[in-house]
Amino acid sequence: MRKNRLYRVLGLALLGFALGVALTQGQQELDPYKEAERQRELFRQTAGILPGELYAAQGEELFHAKRGPKQVSLEACDFGLGPGKLEGALTQLPRYFADTKRVEDLETRIVSCMVRLQGFKPEEVKRDEVKALVAYVASKSSEMPINVVPRTSQEIAMYNLGRELWYHRAGDRDMNCAICHEAYAGRKVRLSPVRSPRQGLSNEWPAYRFEADKLYTLQDRIAFCYESVGIHPPDYYSEPYIALSMYMLAEATRGKNRFTEMPGFTR
Template identity: 85%
Template sequence: MRNRSLWIGFLLALGLGLSIALTQQQEVDPYKEAERQRELFRQTAGILPGELYAAQGEELFGQKRGSKNVSLEACDFGLGPGKLEGALTQLPRYFADTRRVEDLETRIVSCMVNLQGFKPEEIKRDDVKALTAFVASKSSEMPINVVPKTSQEIAMYNLGRELWYHRAGDRDMNCAICHDSYAGGKVRLSPVRSPRQGLSNEWPAYRFEADKLYTLQDRIAFCYESVSIHPPDHYSEPMIALSIYMLTEATKGKNKFTELPGFTR
């Protein structure tokens, strides 16, 4: 674990240098630049930062931890205990054991609490992100298949749609103003996609400009913060609701996940 943490630190430092170089360029196509930076990481280090986060998550997944001293190998992500292949493709979904709709991050936290015996306040955000990267990697390049069926899932989807169009903050903004109205265009040089165009299909991803791993919940929080609105708490219903809304729409658009963890600007 320590060696991989050192590798992550090295790559993040490398990414910072790349980011500084990028800021000196003008009118850079974000997608082309991401591909260039991705290839540079491959050539320089032989591995992508997202892969190291996933490897760290794999170690955490198999470790016996918490007050119950057990691993997460019995965690059920919807396909049965310990079954990870394609699990992300059908999340968020309703889980009878917790009686709530959960996305991948929330489900990881639930298993850490219920299986391993962690108290919520003991759970480290970085651990959740690494575990998210590992589990998500098992659904890399698979079709997204989020279809609300239960009453709880439908209610959460409806809440997500309501939040998507709800205007708030000093700028009177909502998600749709950018991602629906400008879909197919660009904002600050970055291409804009709608949920049905696969907006949510690359997360979790390493953002080389930020030099860290972002989950979908992190990306939602970033959007809120970028328009000066305080974001919902991690693992909260608004986070899950927006996730299920976007991923349901991505399913309607017949989108696949990218290579996970992703690599983006």
């Protein structure tokens, strides 16, 4: 289990966090939502299409193409609503899948379908392809209500692990994710208004981040939070991401939140 390492590295966040909060004092005001809206309009006017839509189009092509050693498409991939049913699929992920006997989020599920259906070896699965496929599948859940309710024992265990990781206090100064996203919820950390899971944290991913000029999945965004406070993030598709996503999205469900436009467009 990688949990111990995660706890240890969370401790390293203490100093970075303290510095980040201190540095925001006195900086000039900037509304990141208005700025994102302005950038989005610029893209619409100049390119006629949003970058997130380009990723989704690439994902759509990958989804329907016969690929891998078995030369089949991903059309038989079941995201929880039946083979090939994509409408609203993201709204109920992560969830337990009987075929892999695992709780999977969208990214992990795409990888397991590429492995099980198309015959790719896990190490052959390209991260950029997974991201484009995430954008495509997510685009079918645009603006829909989030509906993640842990029911099976495996889902409840995953939710509990996520909550444990979220609240686990580590290091000399007793830090955790909750300190930023709950104690500071509604306030600003590094110019960004921070939200709590009940306020819908995690409802805009996958999203195109114009400051980075890249598509970020939810796993990428969690990894970015780790990195921004000096923590080495866990490997993609590993349990801590699935657990934290399960926790955040189940809480977002309790707060009656919807997804934004999918893929999102944000700073």
